[in-house]
Amino acid sequence: MEVLLNELTAFRKQLAALENRNIALKTQLAHILQYHFDRSLLDRLEYFHNVFLQQDTRFEALRGELALQQAWLSEKDMNAINYENIRTHQVHIRAKLKSMETDLKQLLTIFLNYVQDHFPAVPTSVL
16 A cells, blocks of 8 residues: 555656646747747647647646545555555556656657747747
8 A cells, every 4th residue: 555655646746747847838838929929830839838738637637536546545444456446547547647748748849849940049948
């Protein structure tokens, strides 16, 4: 049980790190829109904005799953069947986090390449 609780804590930290990256991307986009806005690029900038918001939705859903997992792990009456289901759910959460991390890394690369190509004066080192 302790192993699952420790892993759940690690999952929360990993999710927080992913959320912080997404916030940095949104901040970078806001900076571009505020100081380097080019109307001809609005469609692509809106695309990135929507993708960042979709990431927020995924983070929120996973945060809910983590809360549910925490509730299950906090139950005092846990039999072997429940333990196995909880462990299986934890494996599912691990896979989701890995997928989200991969997706965010890919999004980060695409966005930074776009910024470098179209807004070379905008610093991207904060990401």
